[in-house]
Amino acid sequence: xxxxxxxxxxxxxxxxxxxxxxxxxxxxxxxxxxxxxxxxxxxxxxxxxxxxxxxxxxxxxxxxxxxxxxxxxxxxxxxxxxxxxxxxxxxxxxxxxxxxxxxxxxxxxxxxxxxxxxxxxxxxxxxxxxxxxxxxxxxxxxxxxxxxxxxxxxxxxxxxxxxxxxxxxxxxxxxxxxxxxxxxxxxxxxxxxxxxxxxxxxxxxxxxxxxxxxxxxxxxxxxxxxxxxxxxxxxxxxxxxxxxxxxxxxxxxxxxxxxxxxxxxxxxxxxxxxxxxxxxxxxxxxxxxxxxxxxxxxxxxxxxxxxxxxxxxxxxxxxxxxxxxxxxxxxxxxxxxxxx
Ligand code: BGC
Numbered sequence: 001x002x003x004x005x006x007x008x009x010x011x012x013x014x015x016x017x018x019x020x021x022x023x024x025x026x027x028x029x030x031x032x033x034x035x036x037x038x039x040x041x042x043x044x045x046x047x048x049x050x051x052x053x054x055x056x057x058x059x060x061x062x063x064x065x066x067x068x069x070x071x072x073x074x075x076x077x078x079x080x081x082x083x084x085x086x087x088x089x090x091x092x093x094x095x096x097x098x099x100x101x102x103x104x105x106x107x108x109x110x111x112x113x114x115x116x117x118x119x120x121x122x123x124x125x126x127x128x129x130x131x132x133x134x135x136x137x138x139x140x141x142x143x144x145x146x147x148x149x150x151x152x153x154x155x156x157x158x159x160x161x162x163x164x165x166x167x168x169x170x171x172x173x174x175x176x177x178x179x180x181x182x183x184x185x186x187x188x189x190x191x192x193x194x195x196x197x198x199x200x201x202x203x204x205x206x207x208x209x210x211x212x213x214x215x216x217x218x219x220x221x222x223x224x225x226x227x228x229x230x231x232x233x234x235x236x237x238x239x240x241x242x243x244x245x246x247x248x249x250x251x252x253x254x255x256x257x258x259x260x261x262x263x264x265x266x267x268x269x270x271x272x273x274x275x276x277x278x279x280x281x282x283x284x285x286x287x288x289x290x291x292x293x294x295x296x297x298x299x300x301x302x303x304x305x306x307x308x309x310x311x312x313x314x315x316x317x318x319x320x321x322x323x324x325x326x327x328x329x330x331x332x333x334x335x336x337x338x339x340x
Contacts, residue, residue, distance in 0.1 A: 033063065033064050033065060033300070034064065034065045034066075034067065034092065034093050034094075034095070035059050035064045035065070035066050035067075035093065035095045035096070035097065035296055036066075036067050036069065036084075036085075036088035036091075036093040036095070036096045036097070037052065037055055037056070037059075037066060037067065037068045037069065037096075037097050038069050038071075038081055038084050038085055038088070038096060038097065038098040038099070039051060039052055039055075039068065039069070039070050039071075039097075039099050039123070040070065040071060040072070040073045040077065040099055040101055041070035041071060041072055041073075041077070042070075043072055043073075044072070044073040044074075044207070044208055044209050044237065045073065045208055045235065045236075045237055045263065045265070046263075046265050046266060046267075047263045047265060047283075047285065048070070048099070050285050051099070051123070051124070051285055051288075051289065052068055052070065054285050054286050054288075054289035054290075055097065055123070055289045055292060055293070056068060057289070058286075058289045058290045058292065058293035059292075059293045059296060061293065062293055062296070062297045064293075064296070064297075064300075067088070067091075067093070069081075069084035069087075069088065071084065071101055072101075073101055073207060073208055073209070074101070074207060075102070077101045078100075078101040078102035078105040078170065079105060081098075081100065081101050081102075081105070081106065082105055082106055082109045082111060085098065085106065085109075085111050085112075086109070086111055089111065089115050089118060093118070094117070094118045094119060095118065095119045095121070095296055095299055095300060096118060096119070096120055096121070097121045097123050097292060097296065098120060098121070098122055098123065098127065099122070099123045099124050099125050100122070100125055100126075100127050100170075100171075101170065101171075102170035102171075103125070103126070103127040103128050103129075103130070103170070103171075103172060104170065105170075106127055106130070107127065107128075107129060107130055112127070112130055112132035112133070113130070113131065113132045115132070116132050119134050119135070119296075119299040119300075120132055120133050120134050120135075121133075121134060121135045121136075121137060121292065121295060121296065121299070122135070122136045122137070122138075122318070123137055123138070123288075123292055124137075124138050124139070124173070124288070125138070125171055125172060125173050126138070126172050126173075126311060126313050126318070127313065128172050128313050128314050128315075129313060129314040129315050130313060130315055131315040131316050133313055133315075133316075133318050134299070134318070134319075135295055135299070135305075135318065135319055135320070135321075136311045136313075136318045136319070136320040136321075137288060137291050137292040137295060137320070137321050137322075137323075138173075138288070138311075138320065138322060138323070139283045139284075139288065139322055139323050139324070139325045140322045141173045141176035141177055141180070142176055142179075142180040143180075143325075144177055144180075144262060144281055144325060145176060145177040145178065145179065145180030145181035145182075145234075146180050146181065146184060147281060147325075147327060148177070148181050148232060148234070148260040148262070148279075148281070149180070149181035149182075149183075149184035149185045149232070150184065151258075151260060151278070151279050151327065152185060152230045152232060152258060152260060153184065153185065153188060155230065155258040155278070156188060156190065156191060156229075156230065158190060159190050159192070160190060160191055160192075160229040160230060161191070161192050161193070161194050161226070161228045161229050161230070162185065162191045162192070162193055162228060162229065162230040162231070162232065163193065163194065163195055163197075163217070163220060163228045163230075163231050163232070163242075164178070164182065164185075164193065164197060164198060164203045164232045165203055165205065165213060165216065165217075165231070165232060165233050165234060165238050165242065166178035166200055166203045166204045166205065166234055167204065167205060167208050167234050167235065167238070168204055168205055168206060168207050168208060169201075169204055171208070174204060174234060175200055175204075177234045177262075178200050178203065178204075178232075178234065179200065181232055181234075182198070182200075182232075185232065186198070191230070194220070194224065194226065194228060195220045197220075205238065208235065208237050208238070209237065209241075210237045210238065210240040210241035210244070210267075211241060212241065213233070213237065213238040213239075213240070213241025213242055213245075214241035214242070214244050214245045214248075215241075215245075216241075217241060217242045217245035217246070218245040218248065218249070221245060221246070221249045227246065227250065227253075227257060228257050229257055229258065230257055230258045231257050231258070231259045231260065232260055233259055233260050233261055233277075234260075234261075234262060235261055235262045235263050236261040236262060236263045236264070236265040236267060236268035236271075236277070236280055237263075237265070237267075238261070239259050239260065239261040239268065239271065239277045239280075240267050240268070240271065240277075242259060243256065243259065243271060243276045243277060256275070256276050256277075256278075258278045259276070259277045259278050259279075260278065260279055260280075261277055261279065261280040261281070262280060262281040262283070263280065263281070263282075263283070264280045264281070264282040264283075264328055264336060265280075268280045269333065269336070269337060272328070272329065272330055272333050273330070273333065275330065278329065278330075279327060279328060279329050280328045281325050281326070281327060281328065282325060282326050282328050282336055283323065283324075283325040284323045284324045284325060284326075287323045287324065288323040291321050291323055295321065305319065305321075307319045307320060307321050309321065309322065
């Protein structure tokens with residue numbers, strides 16, 4: 001099995017051309033038609049159930065056999081994912097789409113580097129510092145953080161208070177979301193932070209579960225009678241935990257801070273309709289899945305992919321393709337409700 005992998009930068013078009021082919025061995029054609037999907041399960045964040053459905057559907061439309069492996073978004077799940085990748089490689093899967101629960105655990109195992117003839121496509125989350133990653137399909141994480149920050153800044157009016165939250169260190173997206181949002185928000189000198197927590201390490205939650213966000217917000221509210229004006233919540237789970245903590249602290253409240261989110265989960269739809277959460281971000285999951293399937297088909301058939309983008313994962317410039325996302329508020333949520 002040989003992977004031909006060439007990245008050419010075409011200066012005038014500023015495009016990145018990736019030519020990829022997983023196998024040149026004709027006797028093994030059927031093996032090549034199998035794709036393994038290694039995803040988080042939907043127990044903590046429901047979007048992964050949708051991602052699994054759309055990815056499976058899109059890959060099947062190319063005629064590929066798809067095997068889905070899921071794992072919980074915790075330490076156990078992170079260890080399980082390493083085993084799942086090992087299992088998939090052993091079973092002859094040469095094209096593997098991965099959303100890492102903890103990219104460092106995958107790196108520690110050395111499984112990708114030991115199988116560089118396979119195509120490893122990172123979906124939504126990057127596996128950092130790993131030269132064996134072949135492609136990145138996602139929504140631009142920096143632009144998402146910026147959209148959340150810009151939304152809060154538009155609502156900021158004179159001296160206001162803000163509390164910052166971020167996702168766990170195991171997910172590189174979390175720091176990207178936070179850094180890009182904080183860069184814009186911290187430039188507004190009228191915003192003060194009651195808890196004083198502004199460094200990523202201080203606001204990163206232990207996991208993406210809403211329970212962790214609830215516990216952290218509850219702790220920050222202890223001994224204060226003042227509700228913050230703005231909350232940077234990186235996703236809907238965190239927003240949900242923050243909202244529950246506010247409701248526990250002030251029973252029966254009906255005025256909430258401006259609270260951000262992302263994913264447009266069912267809980268977020270309910271919270272936006274109830275005017276508890278102010279915004280979410282709808283990522284075009286179907287498009288992301290179709291893009292990923294198209295990239296997979298290029299890898300398998302050896303056709304070129306023109307991406308125009310790369311993402312530096314610390315080990316190399318990984319060719320990348322980004323899907324669109326949109327801001328959702330009470331004003332346009334009606335356009336999205338039928339999706340659920
Ligand atoms: C994804 C978010 C998701 C979070 C928790 C991030 O990497 O980009 O969409 O809410 O993980 O699963």
